[in-house]
Amino acid sequence: MKSEWVLSKDHLSYWLRQLRNERELIGPLRDGGKDILFRTVDMLHEIVLECPSSLPSPKGFLFPQYEAMFSCRGLSLSDGSDGKREISDLRDRTRRVIFGVRSCDVSAVRLLDAFCLGKLRDPYYEERRRNTFLISLVCNNPDPTCFCLGLGTGPYLEEGFDIQMTDLGDRYFVQAGSPEAVRTVRAMNFFFRKPRKVDYEDQYEVFLSSKARFRKRINLEGPRQAILSGKVGDDFWQEVTDRCFECGGCSYSCPVCTCFTVTDRINPEGIERARLWDSCMFKGFTRMAGGVLPNEKRVQRTKRWYYHKLVHYPRTTGKFGCVGCGRCAVACPGKIDMARTATKIKGLALKEEVE
Amino acid sequence: MNTIQTVCPYCGCGCGLYLHVEAGRIEGTSPSKLHPVNGGSLCVKGWNAHEFVSHPDRLKFPMIREDGRLRRASWDEALDLVARKLSGIKTSYGPDSIGILSSAKCTNEENYLMMKFTRAVLGTNNIDHCARLCHSSTVGGLAAAFGSGAMTNSINEIPEAKVLFVIGSNTTEQHPMIGKHMLEAVDRGAVLIVADPRRTQIAEFAHIHIRHKCGTDVALLMGIMNVIVNEGLVDVDFVRRRTENFDAFEEILRRFPPDVVEGITGVKAHDVRRVARIYSMEKRSMLFYAMGITQHITGIDNVRACADLVMLTGHIGLPMSGLNPLRGQNNVQGACDMGALPNVFTGYQPVSDSKTRTKFERAWRRKLPGGPGLTVMEMTDSAYEGRLKGMYIMGENPLLSDPDLSHVREAMKRLEFLVVQDIFPTETAEYADVVLPASSFAEKDGTFTNTERRVQLLRKAIPPVYESRPDWEILGDLMTRMGYRMNYRGAYEIMEEIALLTPSYGGIHHHRLQEGFGLQWPCPDGNHPGTPYLHRRKFARGLGTFIPIDFVPPDEPPDREFPLLLTTGRISFHYHTGTMCRRTMVLDREEPECYLEMNPLDADRLGLKHRSMVKVTSRRGSIKVRLYVTPRIPEGSVFIPFHFKEAAANILTNPAVDPNAKIPEYKVCAVRVEPLHAPREVEKPPVVDLEDLRIT
Known part of the structure; x- marks a missing residue:
C-alpha cells in the first residue's frame, strides 16, 4: 500500500512535539542577524517554514567539522591513570530528527550514504546516520543560486527520503519513504488522514509551480561531456583558479564533500583523537612524508575539485557529486562556484562548435 | 546544538560568523550569509576559527615564577603578587617606571579598562599596543590632515566603486573579504590600480600594476599629484572650500615631475600619468592602503601623501569615494578608539588637553597625568636602559612582533617585574614573572570594532576553559586589589561608561547591537543609526590640511655587503x-x-x-x-x-x-x-647513446 498521508497544518506542532519526546529536534531557525541556521529547536513556533537555504548545510549533524573519535588514557603516567590503558569510544549517539531539510540536502545525504556506507564503512558516520531521521520539505521557494532542477536532486524527490512533506496551503502532503518513517507516522496515525484525489492534484500543482520558480537551469551533463572530449584546456582552469582565495569554503559548505584530516590532542586528562573537515583545495592535503607537494599549483587543485564532482563521481556512482544546492555560490569569495564554472564550460564548448 | 553569532577573531575585516556549540564544546564555524562584510564567505582562517579555543596548549591556571621556574598558583595569590609588585614599583621608582601593553585582540571594554587602569590606578600614560607597529602613522597622519584616522567608507560600498587604487596592500590574502568586494567591483567594470612591488594575487586582476621600489611611495604619490596639478585635474572647488595650505604644498609638488619620479621609483613616467588621469577623473574612486604604506620610516609622510591625493581630487566625503586604511587586527581600530595609546583618551581626546583631562578626572575620581607616555619601541629601549622597571603585557607578543628581537629579548630580561596575560604560552611569557590565563574570544562578551568602524557584539559561546578568566574580569579584580574599587556586572556596563565619556561612541550600547550587524561610529546618541562614510560636508577637524612632504629614502638601503x-x-x-x-x-x-x-x-x-x-x-x-x-x-x-x-x-x-x-x-x-649547505659537486652520469643499445 502507498505510504502517503495528509496532515493538517494545525497539527504540525503537535506532531513535532511528539517527535521531540524521543529525539532532539533540529530545525531551521533565524539567528540574531536573520540568518537561517539549523539548530536545536526550543520554541516550535520559531521554526521558519519558508526560508532561503541554510548555510552551512545540515551535513554537520552527520559529519561535524570537529568530531571527537575516541580518547585514550594511560599512554603516559602524567594523566593520573596509573599506567592502565583505557580507550573510550566518543561516537555521538544522540537521536536526532532534522525537520525542514531541503530536497537537495536529502539527495546529498544519499550520496554521503553511498560513499561512507559502501564497501568501506565509516563507523562514526554510520552511528550518526542511524540515529538521524530527516523530514524534508518540498522546496517551493528556491534561492537565486539554486540549480537542483537540472540535476534531479530537487525541488521534490521521487524516492530516497525518510519523510517528505509538501505544503498544500492549509495542509501537508506527507510521504514516507523508509520503513522507520512509516512506523513513525503510524504511531501517531490518529491525526493523519488518507489523501484524496484533490490532494494529489494540489501536490502536482505545487511541484509544477516550484519548478517554474528556478532562475538557474543548469545541466551538468553538458560540461561533463565537454571535459571528457578534451574541449576544456588548462588555460580555462588557470583562469578559474586565478580567482581562488584558497579558503576551502567550497568544500566546507558543500553538502557532499567529505574530506577530513585526523589529529591527536594531548590534554592533561588524556589523549583525544579527533577528525576535522579538510579540503582538497589545500596544497598540504596531499603533502608527502618528505615534504613534497604533488599538487602545489593551485590550478591542479581547482581542477581536481571539479573533476571529482563532474567526472569521477559519475564514473563510480552514476551520479554527479553535486546536488545543486548553490551553497558554493554563496561561500566562494572569488565567485568560481559550480554553477558559474559549468555555465562557462558550456559556453566554451558551444564556442568551439561554432568555430 | 546551538549556534552563537559572533565576530571573527583574526583580521580587521570583522566578518560575522556562527560558532556551533554541542554539549559545551565548539564543534564548528559557519559564515553569516547576510553580514555586510563577508556575505556568506569566510577565509580559511575564519572557517577554522573555532579550533584553537580548546587547544591543549591553552594557559590553564595562573603561574608565578619561583627560582627561575613557573609554578601553578591560585588567582588570589597571583593577583595579590601583581598588585603588591606594581604598587611597590610605583612608590619606589614613580608611576612612569611602569609600561603597559594593551591588546588589539581584546575587546573594546577590556582596552578601555586597561586604559583606565594605567591612567587612573597606576597614574602614568605609558600605554600602547601593537597599532604602533601597524597603523600609528595612519592615526597620526590622518588626524593631522582630516582630524580622524579611520577608514572613511564602508566595505559594502566597494562593489559600487568605479576606480580602486590599492597601494601597499596584499588585499586578497590579508583582508580576503575586502578583496572579495574588490573583485566584485572589477567584475562590474571598475578599474583596479595596484601599486605593490610584489606581484600579489590582487595585482593579477589589476588593469595597471605599478611595481615601484620598496620605500619610494612618497615619490610615487607626489608624482601622481604633480600630474594632476599640471594637467588641471584638481577639484578646485573642493580645494578652495574645504582645505587649507595648498600653496605651500604645491611648492614642493613641483619637485616631482613624472620623469624625476621614474628615476626614483622605477615606474615609467607614462604609467604615473595614466594612473593620475584614471584616478582623478572618476568621482567614485576609493583609495586603499595598508602596511606597505605605513611600515616605513616615512610612514606618516606616506599617509599624508595619500591624504593629500584624496583632497586634491576631492575624492572624499561621499559614498564610494574616500581614503581607506585597512586595519590589521580584529580590534585594532577599537583599541585605538579606546585610547590604548600614550597620548589620547577614548575617541582620540588628547591627554594634554586640560578640559578633557578634567572630564576624565571627574568621572574616575583620580588625578591624571598630562604628559604623553612611552610608545612600544620607547618602552623597550627604556627597559633596556633600566629606566622602565615593570611591564604588564595583555595579549601581545613583542618577542616575535617587534623589530630587532635580540634587543627586545635583552630588554625583557632586564625588567624587574613582567606580567603576561594571554591565552597561549607565548615567547614573551618565557620572561614573565607572573602569567595570567585569559579567555579567548569564544568565552566572553564584549565588542570589537572592525576596520570600517563597525562596532559588533562578541558573544560568549562556552564557559572559560580551565581556570581562565575574561581579561576585563582580571583587570577589574586587579584594580580592586590596588585600591580602586571596580564592580562591573558585565561588559555591557563598561560599554555604558565608554559611551558616557566618548562622543563618537555616545550611542553605542550592547542592547543596540543585539539585533543586526552592529553600528558604525560616529554614533553620538541612542537613536543615531551610525555613519557609513566620514567627512561628509566637513572634515572632523574643520578644514582639511595639505601637509608639504618630501621624499626620504629608506633608512637602510641595500649596499655592497647586504645587497x-x-x-x-x-x-x-x-x-x-x-x-x-x-x-x-x-x-x-x-x-x-x-x-x-x-x-x-x-x-x-x-x-x-x-x-x-x-x-x-x-x-x-x-x-x-x-x-x-x-x-x-x-x-x-x-x-x-x-x-x-x-x-x-x-x-x-x-x-x-x-x-x-x-x-x-x-x-x-x-x-x-x-x-646554508655548500652546493655539492655532482658527477655527471656518462651519456649513453641509445642508438648503440638498440637491438637490431
Missing part, C-alpha cells in the same frame, strides 16, 4: 605571531615553515636552488629559511613572512622608526642571502 632588500609581510594561512593559527591543524599544515621568496634572476646569480635552505643575514642577526624562487617578487628584493618563531623575520628587521609615529620600518632592510 638585497628584504620586505616582510603576512601570508593568507597565518596570522601575525601565529599564536592562534599555528595551533590550528589545517592552517599549520598548509604552511608549516618559514620561507624566503626570491626572484629567479637573483637565485641564478647567487647559485641558489628552489626549496634549498639558505641563511639570511642582516646587520642585526641571521635566520635559516627555505628558499622559494618565484617571479612574484622583483629582482633585488626578497620577502619573508614574519609568523614563524623558528625563523623569526623580525630578528633581521630594522628598528629605525618614523620620527613622529614611532612606527618601525618593517618593510625595508638590507640583507645577504647565502646557501
Whole structure:
C-alpha cells in the first residue's frame, strides 16, 4: 500500500512535539542577524517554514567539522591513570530528527550514504546516520543560486527520503519513504488522514509551480561531456583558479564533500583523537612524508575539485557529486562556484562548435 | 546544538560568523550569509576559527615564577603578587617606571579598562599596543590632515566603486573579504590600480600594476599629484572650500615631475600619468592602503601623501569615494578608539588637553597625568636602559612582533617585574614573572570594532576553559586589589561608561547591537543609526590640511655587503605571531615553515636552488629559511613572512622608526642571502647513446 498521508497544518506542532519526546529536534531557525541556521529547536513556533537555504548545510549533524573519535588514557603516567590503558569510544549517539531539510540536502545525504556506507564503512558516520531521521520539505521557494532542477536532486524527490512533506496551503502532503518513517507516522496515525484525489492534484500543482520558480537551469551533463572530449584546456582552469582565495569554503559548505584530516590532542586528562573537515583545495592535503607537494599549483587543485564532482563521481556512482544546492555560490569569495564554472564550460564548448 | 553569532577573531575585516556549540564544546564555524562584510564567505582562517579555543596548549591556571621556574598558583595569590609588585614599583621608582601593553585582540571594554587602569590606578600614560607597529602613522597622519584616522567608507560600498587604487596592500590574502568586494567591483567594470612591488594575487586582476621600489611611495604619490596639478585635474572647488595650505604644498609638488619620479621609483613616467588621469577623473574612486604604506620610516609622510591625493581630487566625503586604511587586527581600530595609546583618551581626546583631562578626572575620581607616555619601541629601549622597571603585557607578543628581537629579548630580561596575560604560552611569557590565563574570544562578551568602524557584539559561546578568566574580569579584580574599587556586572556596563565619556561612541550600547550587524561610529546618541562614510560636508577637524612632504629614502638601503632588500609581510594561512593559527591543524599544515621568496634572476646569480635552505643575514642577526624562487617578487628584493618563531623575520628587521609615529620600518632592510649547505659537486652520469643499445 502507498505510504502517503495528509496532515493538517494545525497539527504540525503537535506532531513535532511528539517527535521531540524521543529525539532532539533540529530545525531551521533565524539567528540574531536573520540568518537561517539549523539548530536545536526550543520554541516550535520559531521554526521558519519558508526560508532561503541554510548555510552551512545540515551535513554537520552527520559529519561535524570537529568530531571527537575516541580518547585514550594511560599512554603516559602524567594523566593520573596509573599506567592502565583505557580507550573510550566518543561516537555521538544522540537521536536526532532534522525537520525542514531541503530536497537537495536529502539527495546529498544519499550520496554521503553511498560513499561512507559502501564497501568501506565509516563507523562514526554510520552511528550518526542511524540515529538521524530527516523530514524534508518540498522546496517551493528556491534561492537565486539554486540549480537542483537540472540535476534531479530537487525541488521534490521521487524516492530516497525518510519523510517528505509538501505544503498544500492549509495542509501537508506527507510521504514516507523508509520503513522507520512509516512506523513513525503510524504511531501517531490518529491525526493523519488518507489523501484524496484533490490532494494529489494540489501536490502536482505545487511541484509544477516550484519548478517554474528556478532562475538557474543548469545541466551538468553538458560540461561533463565537454571535459571528457578534451574541449576544456588548462588555460580555462588557470583562469578559474586565478580567482581562488584558497579558503576551502567550497568544500566546507558543500553538502557532499567529505574530506577530513585526523589529529591527536594531548590534554592533561588524556589523549583525544579527533577528525576535522579538510579540503582538497589545500596544497598540504596531499603533502608527502618528505615534504613534497604533488599538487602545489593551485590550478591542479581547482581542477581536481571539479573533476571529482563532474567526472569521477559519475564514473563510480552514476551520479554527479553535486546536488545543486548553490551553497558554493554563496561561500566562494572569488565567485568560481559550480554553477558559474559549468555555465562557462558550456559556453566554451558551444564556442568551439561554432568555430 | 546551538549556534552563537559572533565576530571573527583574526583580521580587521570583522566578518560575522556562527560558532556551533554541542554539549559545551565548539564543534564548528559557519559564515553569516547576510553580514555586510563577508556575505556568506569566510577565509580559511575564519572557517577554522573555532579550533584553537580548546587547544591543549591553552594557559590553564595562573603561574608565578619561583627560582627561575613557573609554578601553578591560585588567582588570589597571583593577583595579590601583581598588585603588591606594581604598587611597590610605583612608590619606589614613580608611576612612569611602569609600561603597559594593551591588546588589539581584546575587546573594546577590556582596552578601555586597561586604559583606565594605567591612567587612573597606576597614574602614568605609558600605554600602547601593537597599532604602533601597524597603523600609528595612519592615526597620526590622518588626524593631522582630516582630524580622524579611520577608514572613511564602508566595505559594502566597494562593489559600487568605479576606480580602486590599492597601494601597499596584499588585499586578497590579508583582508580576503575586502578583496572579495574588490573583485566584485572589477567584475562590474571598475578599474583596479595596484601599486605593490610584489606581484600579489590582487595585482593579477589589476588593469595597471605599478611595481615601484620598496620605500619610494612618497615619490610615487607626489608624482601622481604633480600630474594632476599640471594637467588641471584638481577639484578646485573642493580645494578652495574645504582645505587649507595648498600653496605651500604645491611648492614642493613641483619637485616631482613624472620623469624625476621614474628615476626614483622605477615606474615609467607614462604609467604615473595614466594612473593620475584614471584616478582623478572618476568621482567614485576609493583609495586603499595598508602596511606597505605605513611600515616605513616615512610612514606618516606616506599617509599624508595619500591624504593629500584624496583632497586634491576631492575624492572624499561621499559614498564610494574616500581614503581607506585597512586595519590589521580584529580590534585594532577599537583599541585605538579606546585610547590604548600614550597620548589620547577614548575617541582620540588628547591627554594634554586640560578640559578633557578634567572630564576624565571627574568621572574616575583620580588625578591624571598630562604628559604623553612611552610608545612600544620607547618602552623597550627604556627597559633596556633600566629606566622602565615593570611591564604588564595583555595579549601581545613583542618577542616575535617587534623589530630587532635580540634587543627586545635583552630588554625583557632586564625588567624587574613582567606580567603576561594571554591565552597561549607565548615567547614573551618565557620572561614573565607572573602569567595570567585569559579567555579567548569564544568565552566572553564584549565588542570589537572592525576596520570600517563597525562596532559588533562578541558573544560568549562556552564557559572559560580551565581556570581562565575574561581579561576585563582580571583587570577589574586587579584594580580592586590596588585600591580602586571596580564592580562591573558585565561588559555591557563598561560599554555604558565608554559611551558616557566618548562622543563618537555616545550611542553605542550592547542592547543596540543585539539585533543586526552592529553600528558604525560616529554614533553620538541612542537613536543615531551610525555613519557609513566620514567627512561628509566637513572634515572632523574643520578644514582639511595639505601637509608639504618630501621624499626620504629608506633608512637602510641595500649596499655592497647586504645587497638585497628584504620586505616582510603576512601570508593568507597565518596570522601575525601565529599564536592562534599555528595551533590550528589545517592552517599549520598548509604552511608549516618559514620561507624566503626570491626572484629567479637573483637565485641564478647567487647559485641558489628552489626549496634549498639558505641563511639570511642582516646587520642585526641571521635566520635559516627555505628558499622559494618565484617571479612574484622583483629582482633585488626578497620577502619573508614574519609568523614563524623558528625563523623569526623580525630578528633581521630594522628598528629605525618614523620620527613622529614611532612606527618601525618593517618593510625595508638590507640583507645577504647565502646557501646554508655548500652546493655539492655532482658527477655527471656518462651519456649513453641509445642508438648503440638498440637491438637490431
